[in-house]
Amino acid sequence: MRQNSKAPGHKRKQIVVVLIKPSKYDDEGYVIRHFRGVLPSNTLACLSSLTQDVARRELLGRDVDIRVEIYDDTVQPIPIKRILRSNRLPFRRTIVALAGVQSNQFPRAADLARKFREGGLQVLIGGFHVSGMLALSPGISPEIQELIDLGVTVVKGEVEETWGDLLRDAAEENLRPIYDFLDQKPNLYEQPIPMIQREYLKKFVISNFGTIDCSRGCPFNCSFCTIINVQGREMRVRSPELLARTLRDNYRLNKIYFYFFTDDNFARNSSWREVFQMLIGLREKEKIPIQFMIQVDTQSHKIPDFVSLASRAGCSQVFIGMESINPENLKAAGKMQNKVQDYRELISAWHNAKIATHVAYIFGFPFDTPESIREDVRRLQNELGVEQASFFMLTPLPGSRDHARMLQDGEPMSPDLNEYDSFHETIRHPNFAPGELQASYREAWKNFYSFDYMREVLARANPENYWNIFCDFLWYKNSALIEGGHPMIHGFFRLKDRTDRRPGFAVESRLRHFLKRFRELRSLARSWASLVLEMEELWLQTRKRSEAEIRLLAEIQRLRQEVNRNLHSAELQLAHARVRMHFPELRVPSRLALALRNLNFRMAKRVTYSRADLQQFWKRARTKTLLARPDKVVLNFLKDVQLFLLFVRELARTET
Ligand code: B12
Numbered sequence: 001m002r003q004n005s006k007a008p009g010h011k012r013k014q015i016v017v018v019l020i021k022p023s024k025y026d027d028e029g030y031v032i033r034h035f036r037g038v039l040p041s042n043t044l045a046c047l048s049s050l051t052q053d054v055a056r057r058e059l060l061g062r063d064v065d066i067r068v069e070i071y072d073d074t075v076q077p078i079p080i081k082r083i084l085r086s087n088r089l090p091f092r093r094t095i096v097a098l099a100g101v102q103s104n105q106f107p108r109a110a111d112l113a114r115k116f117r118e119g120g121l122q123v124l125i126g127g128f129h130v131s132g133m134l135a136l137s138p139g140i141s142p143e144i145q146e147l148i149d150l151g152v153t154v155v156k157g158e159v160e161e162t163w164g165d166l167l168r169d170a171a172e173e174n175l176r177p178i179y180d181f182l183d184q185k186p187n188l189y190e191q192p193i194p195m196i197q198r199e200y201l202k203k204f205v206i207s208n209f210g211t212i213d214c215s216r217g218c219p220f221n222c223s224f225c226t227i228i229n230v231q232g233r234e235m236r237v238r239s240p241e242l243l244a245r246t247l248r249d250n251y252r253l254n255k256i257y258f259y260f261f262t263d264d265n266f267a268r269n270s271s272w273r274e275v276f277q278m279l280i281g282l283r284e285k286e287k288i289p290i291q292f293m294i295q296v297d298t299q300s301h302k303i304p305d306f307v308s309l310a311s312r313a314g315c316s317q318v319f320i321g322m323e324s325i326n327p328e329n330l331k332a333a334g335k336m337q338n339k340v341q342d343y344r345e346l347i348s349a350w351h352n353a354k355i356a357t358h359v360a361y362i363f364g365f366p367f368d369t370p371e372s373i374r375e376d377v378r379r380l381q382n383e384l385g386v387e388q389a390s391f392f393m394l395t396p397l398p399g400s401r402d403h404a405r406m407l408q409d410g411e412p413m414s415p416d417l418n419e420y421d422s423f424h425e426t427i428r429h430p431n432f433a434p435g436e437l438q439a440s441y442r443e444a445w446k447n448f449y450s451f452d453y454m455r456e457v458l459a460r461a462n463p464e465n466y467w468n469i470f471c472d473f474l475w476y477k478n479s480a481l482i483e484g485g486h487p488m489i490h491g492f493f494r495l496k497d498r499t500d501r502r503p504g505f506a507v508e509s510r511l512r513h514f515l516k517r518f519r520e521l522r523s524l525a526r527s528w529a530s531l532v533l534e535m536e537e538l539w540l541q542t543r544k545r546s547e548a549e550i551r552l553l554a555e556i557q558r559l560r561q562e563v564n565r566n567l568h569s570a571e572l573q574l575a576h577a578r579v580r581m582h583f584p585e586l587r588v589p590s591r592l593a594l595a596l597r598n599l600n601f602r603m604a605k606r607v608t609y610s611r612a613d614l615q616q617f618w619k620r621a622r623t624k625t626l627l628a629r630p631d632k633v634v635l636n637f638l639k640d641v642q643l644f645l646l647f648v649r650e651l652a653r654t655e656t
């Protein structure tokens with residue numbers, strides 16, 4: 001965006017702020033990027049709003065135009081050459097800000113930083129890796145020092161109150177190697193709210209979906225947590241009025257009404273009541289159909305009115321920091337607020353409010369074993385009945401007490417930060433052989449998201465939530481079991497840029513790369529086909545039926561019984577002949593013609609149940625190809641296509 005004021009007589013200065021959210025590398029050194037992502041970056045939205053605010057307030061002077069460009073490496077290639085070229089004009093300065101860089105994204109961010117520095121651009125890096133690492137580790141760690149030596153500016157902490165100063169230093173080409181704002185935590189109350197750009201959202205599966213952090217910090221003290229050491233244990237909140245204004249604008253301008261409020265613990269946001277009441281007002285008075293999910297702790301249900309107001313305010317799902325069912329593990333992690341004996345009451349409280357529960361669950365705590373992991377998954381399903389679980393492997397994340405202690409004690413940890421994504425083994429666990437934790441972790445995903453359990457969850461789902469949960473299942477199964485990664489990292493349809501490979505991995509020849517990709521895509525197509533059929537069956541067995549459909553089916557059933565009771569076989573034959581007479585244009589065997597006429601009628605019945613008989617037919621047809629009757633093959637194929645189209649139509653109708 002640009003400022004309007006013009007200083008006559010001389011060329012206006014331009015500052016281009018390029019905000020880049022780096023991705024990470026996969027195990028083969030390719031950047032993890034998808035054709036469509038699932039969750040847009042809140043940090044990009046946040047820094048973009050802050051930059052626009054600096055421009056609006058003319059903090060760099062009246063004769064400076066500020067333009068902001070955002071790039072998300074997880075869903076688009078970074079046009080490095082174009083960005084480098086944009087800095088060549090004498091009146092323009094391009095500043096690259098590597099945004100919200102987590103530890104697992106640091107190696108990728110460092111490679112991007114190197115390329116921009118080689119091209120002479122000013123580069124800044126911020127986010128949880130540098131902030132967490134510098135907050136708890138003594139001195140500057142080697143990977144951060146390496147960037148500083150390259151001339152990259154490292155920013156520790158949050159910048160709501162200082163972004164203008166940083167941009168001014170950059171505009172004057174006077175950036176310092178390190179800025180430390182950790183002890184100057186900004187008051188968020190009146191700060192600009194993260195604003196999502198419509199164009200950016202088009203790169204995501206759901207384009208009416210936004211992220212906003214309504215508060216920062218958490219009062220608890222878990223040993224694996226980085227948040228408390230970067231954003232602090234004292235809560236800071238955003239103004240509910242400003243939030244309301246943004247939500248209204250997002251709805252009116254961009255039709256965004258589904259949110260992930262990214263607060264680490266919304267239950268400890270001291271303004272939760274005001275925020276919920278504001279949301280209730282938007283829903284009930286202004287008819288803005290806001291829906292959202294929040295992250296809460298395991299004591300949240302005990303806060304008077306919290307659950308009931310969340311429900312009225314449009315909460316459809318809570319992400320609960322459960323982490324473990326074993327009290328010994330919770331004690332070891334300092335997660336004293338989690339009381340296993342309260343878990344059932346916690347889950348029922350949210351269920352009674354018709355809000356789906358999604359638990360965060362960590363494997364790799366000291367008392368875990370391969371068998372205990374299996375048992376935990378069973379208990380999550382059978383005893384607690386949670387709709388969803390996200391599994392993580394315990395990882396000493398830089399910025400956490402666990403990491404600082406292990407560093408100090410010289411305990412072995414993976415030297416590759418790219419693996420600090422919570423689905424790689426980064427530490428040795430005495431109860432697991434190397435690779436065994438990884439195998440148990442994978443098995444947990446498979447067991448939890450089994451067909452039978454998903455069916456059980458969907459069969460009892462609140463109809464308003466049915467498609468949210470259904471789509472989550474699709475997303476989770478695709479990410480964890482087909483892509484072999486984590487749903488919070490993987491989107492849909494993996495892209496691989498042959499030439500953009502992690503240093504240390506050779507760039508393959510075109511032919512080799514093409515053949516490899518071909519094999520990968522072939523196996524992906526197979527996995528996708530079986531996933532889609534599984535999901536179609538899940539839908540058939542659990543879909544919510546409308547009153548009208550239930551009445552229609554009952555009526556059909558009644559008619560059938562009446563016909564069977566009252567018509568002689570001769571009369572039935574006559575009826576069949578009449579059908580043939582009414583459709584003379586069809587020159588196909590009469591049996592097939594009749595079957596085709598009946599298709600819609602039969603579909604109504606079949607849709608209600610399952611495609612198990614079709615599955616059986618295709619299985620038999622595959623093994624005894626020559627015995628399969630061609631008319632049945634055609635008919636069943638048509639039925640399958642029709643079912644599939646119905647399924648896709650229903651899926652496409654879901655807006656969130
Ligand atoms: C929401 C969230 C997610 C969402 C992401 C949604 C989204 N894309 O926005 C989801 C669920 C997808 C997710 C996934 C993961 N997450 Co996450 N996530 C968060 C959470 C809770 C909030 C993020 C947020 O919105 N913060 C608000 C923004 C504005 O804060 P910020 O990014 O820190 O930016 C501020 C400053 O750091 C600074 N800043 C940031 N960048 C820059 C750059 C420059 C140049 C400057 C000057 C300043 C600056 O300015 C900003 C404004 O003050 C954070 C914890 C937290 N409280 O931040 C964890 C957190 C960032 N996630 C974490 C992790 C580990 C992950 C996963 C690897 C885990 C996993 N397997 O799920 C994946 C990685 C996926 C990915 N590609 O991002 C860790 C990172 C720790 C670390 N040391 O790396 C955190 C800190 C939580 C934790 N467990 O400790 N996450």
Ligand code: SF4
Pocket residue numbers: 218219220221222224225226227228264265297321
């Ligand atoms: S409850 Fe969650 S956010 Fe709070 S300290 Fe524990 S892990 Fe961190």
